[in-house]
Amino acid sequence: MPVLEVRDVTKTFLLERSKLNVLENVSFSVDRDEFVCLVGPSGCGKSTLLRIIAGLERPDSGEIVFHGQPQTSPTSKITMIFQLFGLLPWKTALENVEIPLEVLGIRKEARVEIAKSHLRMVGLEGFENTYPHDLSGGMKQRVGIARALALQPEALLMDEPFSSLDELTAKTLRSLVLDIWRDPTLPTNTFVMVSHNVEEAVLMADRVIVMSPRPGKIIGEVRVDIPRPRANYLRDQIYFKCVDEVVAMLEGSGK
Amino acid sequence: MRRYFVGLLAGLLAIVIVYWLVMTFVENPEIQNLPYYTFRTLLRITITLGISVAWGVSFGILASTNKTASIILVPFIDLLQSVPILGYFPAVLILFVSLFQGSELAIELSAILLLFTSMAWAIFFGVVGAVKGIPVNVIESAQSFGLKGFKYVRHVILPAIVPALVSGATLAWCDGWFFMIAAEYIEYAGATYWVPGLGSFLAKAAYVYGDISLSAILLVLVTTIVFYINFLAWHRLMERATAGTYKPVLRLDLSGVGQLGVIRAIGHSRWLHLGDRIHWPKSLILTSQRLRKYTRLEKAIALVLALSLVFLIVYLTAAQVSLDVIKQGFSSPPADELANLPRYIALTMGRLGIAYVISLGVALGMGILAAEHKKFAAVFYPIYDIGQAVPILALFPVLFITLSRTFGGVIGLEITSIVMLILDMIWYMFLNIVSAVRNIPSEIREVGKLFGFKGLKRITHIVIPSILPAIVTGSILSWGTGWNTIIFSEYMPYGESIIYLPGLGSYLDKAGYIYGNTILLIFLLAIIATIVLLMEALVWRKLLRKFEKYHAEV
Numbered sequence: 001m002p003v004l005e006v007r008d009v010t011k012t013f014l015l016e017r018s019k020l021n022v023l024e025n026v027s028f029s030v031d032r033d034e035f036v037c038l039v040g041p042s043g044c045g046k047s048t049l050l051r052i053i054a055g056l057e058r059p060d061s062g063e064i065v066f067h068g069q070p071q072t073s074p075t076s077k078i079t080m081i082f083q084l085f086g087l088l089p090w091k092t093a094l095e096n097v098e099i100p101l102e103v104l105g106i107r108k109e110a111r112v113e114i115a116k117s118h119l120r121m122v123g124l125e126g127f128e129n130t131y132p133h134d135l136s137g138g139m140k141q142r143v144g145i146a147r148a149l150a151l152q153p154e155a156l157l158m159d160e161p162f163s164s165l166d167e168l169t170a171k172t173l174r175s176l177v178l179d180i181w182r183d184p185t186l187p188t189n190t191f192v193m194v195s196h197n198v199e200e201a202v203l204m205a206d207r208v209i210v211m212s213p214r215p216g217k218i219i220g221e222v223r224v225d226i227p228r229p230r231a232n233y234l235r236d237q238i239y240f241k242c243v244d245e246v247v248a249m250l251e252g253s254g255k
Numbered sequence: 256m257r258r259y260f261v262g263l264l265a266g267l268l269a270i271v272i273v274y275w276l277v278m279t280f281v282e283n284p285e286i287q288n289l290p291y292y293t294f295r296t297l298l299r300i301t302i303t304l305g306i307s308v309a310w311g312v313s314f315g316i317l318a319s320t321n322k323t324a325s326i327i328l329v330p331f332i333d334l335l336q337s338v339p340i341l342g343y344f345p346a347v348l349i350l351f352v353s354l355f356q357g358s359e360l361a362i363e364l365s366a367i368l369l370l371f372t373s374m375a376w377a378i379f380f381g382v383v384g385a386v387k388g389i390p391v392n393v394i395e396s397a398q399s400f401g402l403k404g405f406k407y408v409r410h411v412i413l414p415a416i417v418p419a420l421v422s423g424a425t426l427a428w429c430d431g432w433f434f435m436i437a438a439e440y441i442e443y444a445g446a447t448y449w450v451p452g453l454g455s456f457l458a459k460a461a462y463v464y465g466d467i468s469l470s471a472i473l474l475v476l477v478t479t480i481v482f483y484i485n486f487l488a489w490h491r492l493m494e495r496a497t498a499g500t501y502k503p504v505l506r507l508d509l510s511g512v513g514q515l516g517v518i519r520a521i522g523h524s525r526w527l528h529l530g531d532r533i534h535w536p537k538s539l540i541l542t543s544q545r546l547r548k549y550t551r552l553e554k555a556i557a558l559v560l561a562l563s564l565v566f567l568i569v570y571l572t573a574a575q576v577s578l579d580v581i582k583q584g585f586s587s588p589p590a591d592e593l594a595n596l597p598r599y600i601a602l603t604m605g606r607l608g609i610a611y612v613i614s615l616g617v618a619l620g621m622g623i624l625a626a627e628h629k630k631f632a633a634v635f636y637p638i639y640d641i642g643q644a645v646p647i648l649a650l651f652p653v654l655f656i657t658l659s660r661t662f663g664g665v666i667g668l669e670i671t672s673i674v675m676l677i678l679d680m681i682w683y684m685f686l687n688i689v690s691a692v693r694n695i696p697s698e699i700r701e702v703g704k705l706f707g708f709k710g711l712k713r714i715t716h717i718v719i720p721s722i723l724p725a726i727v728t729g730s731i732l733s734w735g736t737g738w739n740t741i742i743f744s745e746y747m748p749y750g751e752s753i754i755y756l757p758g759l760g761s762y763l764d765k766a767g768y769i770y771g772n773t774i775l776l777i778f779l780l781a782i783i784a785t786i787v788l789l790m791e792a793l794v795w796r797k798l799l800r801k802f803e804k805y806h807a808e809v
Contacts, residue, residue: 056701074705086698090720099716100706151706 001068002029003190004053004078004155009062011048021215022048026062028209028218030155035181035191037201039246040211046194047083049216050157053192054080066155076104079148083160085140087132087147093119093139094128097147104151118146122176138169142176149180149188158193162200174204175231182228198250202242203230210249220249259487266483273476283469285456293480296439296452299363300431303370307378307427310371312420315382316412331560332379348441348448362448366438373434374427381423385416425485432481436648437743442768453477454649461652462748470653478645485640584774589765595757600786603745603758607737610676614733615726618681622688623718639685647679648743655747664754672744672756679740680733684726691725692718724802731795738787759783 011023022045030036038046051057053064055074064071066078079100087096097115106114119128122142132140141161148156161177162170181191195201201208208222222245226233233239274293278286318328348365355361389411397411439454441447449455453473460469584590592599624631654674659667695718703717745761747754755761759779766775 051701054701054705056704074707076707080701080705082698082701084696084698086702088699088702088717088720090723099702103707103712 003032003034003067004192005029005065006049006053007063007065009049009052009059009064011045011052011057011059023052023059024215024217026211026216026218028221030190030192033189035193035204035206037193037195037205037208038211039195039198039201039208039250040216041213041250042196044211044213045216046211047159050080050159050192050194054078054157056080076100076151077153078155078157079151079153080157080159081141081144081148081161083164085132085137085144087140087143089132092129092131093124093135093143096132096143097150100147100151114150115146118150119143121149122146136169137165138173141165141173145173145177145180149186152187154187155190155192156188158191160194160196163195163197170200174200178204178229198243198246202226202239202246203234208242208246210246219252222246222249263487266487270479270483273479277472277476281469281472283460283464283466285459286469288451289456292451292453292456295450296435296454299367299439299450299452300370300428300435303367303374303431304424304427306367307371307375308420308424311375311378311382311423312416315379315416316386316408318379319383319386320412327560329383332376352448359450362441362450366450369438370431370434373430377426377430378420378423381419381426382416385419386412389415429481429485432477432646433648435646454646457649458652461656465656467653467656470656474645474649474653477649478641481646482641581774584772585778587772588770589762589772590775592762592765596759596762596782599757599759599762600782602756603741603760604786606673606676606745606756606758607734607741610673610680610737611730611733613673614677614681614684615730617677618684618688618729619726622685623692623714625685626689626692635685639682642678642682645678647675647740650678651675651744652747665756668745668747668754668756671747672741675744676737676740680737683732683736684729687725687729687732688722691722695721724799727795727798727802731791734790735787738783 006026006028009023009026010021013020013022026045026049028036038049040046048057052059055064055071055078058072066075071078088099091099094112094115097118098111101111101114116128119125119142122145124139124142124146127135127139132143135143144161158177162173165173177191180186180188193201193204198208202222202224205224208224209218210220210222211217212219222242224242226236226238226242230239274289278289314328314332317324318332319325347368348362351361351365351368355364393411393415397407402410435452436454436458439452440449440458449458453476457470457473457477460466460473585593621631621635625635626632651671655668655671658671661667662670699717699721703713708717741758741760742763743760745756745758746764755765759782763776763779763783766772766779
């Protein structure tokens with residue numbers, strides 16, 4: 001049984017006085033331990049879709065089903081990592097990680113402990129009392145990851161998490177995320193990532209779901225069967241074949 | 256477009272009918288002059304606006320394109336605009352009256368000059384900011400195509416300054432109405448000087464005729480005219496002018512808010528003026544904030560300029576007035592009250608403090624509600640628009656006469672004074688808060704939602720921290736305008752006598768307007784300037800620096 005199901009989701013925005021169809025009858029599902037990546041041209045509604053899954057937006061029709069239950073509002077079992085990190089600038093790295101725990105009503109000592117261990121996990125030991133202002137982009141995203149994991153979610157949603165980082169930093173963080181995904185001791189095992197970078201999607205995902213330009217529809221999916229760790233296959237035919245397949249779908253949809 | 260003309264004509268018709276009604280049914284020896292007074296006031300403010308625009312554009316472009324001119328002009332103008340206008344007005348008046356042998360032209364010219372000193376700065380600094388805000392790539396591409404001199408001004412600079420010019424002119428226009436009553440009706444050293452206009456008529460209705468209903472009617476009339484013109488001219492201009500700006504940050508995205516009540520009635524689809532006000536306050540960005548951006552050389556020159564100005568004043572004073580005159584200034588009335596100065600300062604600060612706290616509280620509630628709920632926005636934005644249009648100086652006597660009937664003179668004036676201060680301070684806070692709440696980055700909002708912040712917890716953990724910098728900016732502006740208002744809100748003719756609330760403002764009034772004691776006036780102005788600077792250095796600047804990092808580069 002799939003962990004997460006997106007059923008027939010349709011979403012329209014009202015802009016000025018005109019209607020903007022963003023998503024049209026989008027359906028797919030994600031299994032346990034699966035890493036799914038949504039790719040599509042900009043403005044195809046993939047970020048909106050992710051927000052609907054997170055419970056931040058409501059679909060006009062259709063539903064999100066999590067473990068067989070319809071999901072309409074944010075839950076601690078599904079969390080999100082943001083493109084621009086979404087850190088509260090008036091809180092230190094540690095306090096930022098503490099926030100979701102505080103809302104859950106966890107005691108101060110306990111949550112400091114949890115937050116510290118998660119910062120350690122993402123390699124930010126020693127930066128607990130630094131404000132986001134004084135952290136580099138990569139470090140900020142590490143805080144974002146630690147904050148999401150502190151909730152011990154099952155599903156992790158990522159909205160172009162590496163697109164505002166330089167390539168070297170992005171590379172390091174991609175492997176950090178993959179390590180977390182593969183770590184059997186962590187409860188977080190179902191990943192959905194939005195990206196417009198096809199190479200990144202093929203490198204990370206089990207399945208790449210390709211969306212059309214607005215209104216966003218699913219036009220196909222590519223199963224990536226490259227053995228992991230995939231860093232070893234980046235020069236191989238099998239990798240380029242997958243990339244080409246996704247690119248062909250994207251280009252076909254634009255015509 | 257057609258709806259616009261319908262609105263225009265309907266408004267005009269309504270105003271004509273109201274005028275006819277007022278002129279027919281109100282009994283007052285001067286009431287037949289009402290259209291003439293309106294015409295004079297409109298003409299006066301329009302002429303001053305024209306002068307301000309011409310001055311602001313030429314000097315603004317000069318100051319922002321020419322390094323040498325900038326080094327001299329900007330600090331000098333900063334210095335000028337920091338002096339409370341109502342403070343140095345008597346000196347201007349006396350100068351003109353003596354120049355023109357007391358003719359009406361002299362009073363007219365000094366009224367225009369006073370209006371100019373309240374209107375010009377917004378335009379000047381708007382233009383400077385806009386020219387400095389032209390992106391480097393635009394400048395470079397213009398240079399690479401060989402645009403120089405006048406062509407450069409025409410194709411690059413002028414288009415870039417239009418939005419700032421329009422919003423600056425709007426502000427100037429509002430400021431003009433604000434100071435109208437002070438500029439048109441002046442009591443100085445026992446004599447009364449006035450020029451025909453709505454402001455002076457309003458002042459006379461309150462002080463000479465003591466006719467509260469007439470004052471109230473005139474007040475509503477003035478408010479309606481300001482509101483009408485704002486609506487049909489400025490809003491529209493603003494909407495057009497802001498279409499092609501480089502810096503969208505100067506504007507506020509209000510799509511979705513605009514289609515409401517009053518606005519819809521008049522046929523406006525969007526409402527754009529709000530955002531432009533936010534970063535364009537009466538005195539524009541703080542002197543200190545600008546000072547901080549100065550280079551060392553500019554600071555040095557500003558210092559030299561300030562010192563030479565002080566020396567000039569000292570020299571002129573010393574040349575014309577010997578030490579004895581200064582001594583005399585400190586020994587003639589109202590110098591006998593100098594011992595009370597600490598008490599006066601405390602009382603005035605107390606009034607400002609109370610008004611500030613109330614403004615902050617109300618503005619915070621209103622601002623957050625208006626920014627987050629369309630239903631509240633539908634109520635609060637029109638209130639803001641009307642509140643902005645009320646010339647506070649004109650409201651003052653009307654409010655006082657009403658309140659003094661219930662509470663008696665002194666307490667009535669005390670309440671009036673605080674209410675005036677609140678009405679004056681609250682809009683800066685409100686606007687800054689609304690814009691800040693609306694500009695909270697969507698990711699921050701989403702984080703709040705994702706992790707389950709709700710209700711009060713969301714306000715204290717997400718909303719308030721996000722808008723703290725804006726609250727500080729709003730506070731600085733509120734206090735700035737409050738200091739200006741306090742000068743006229745602590746004293747009021749009441750029946751045969753004049754009521755003074757003990758305070759710095761009324762003391763300054765006595766020194767300047769009643770006794771014409773220039774020495775003491777300068778001394779008191781220096782004290783106010785010192786307090787303002789101290790508060791900036793000790794409170795606001797520290798807070799701004801602390802909250803700077805809250806402006807997340809999210």
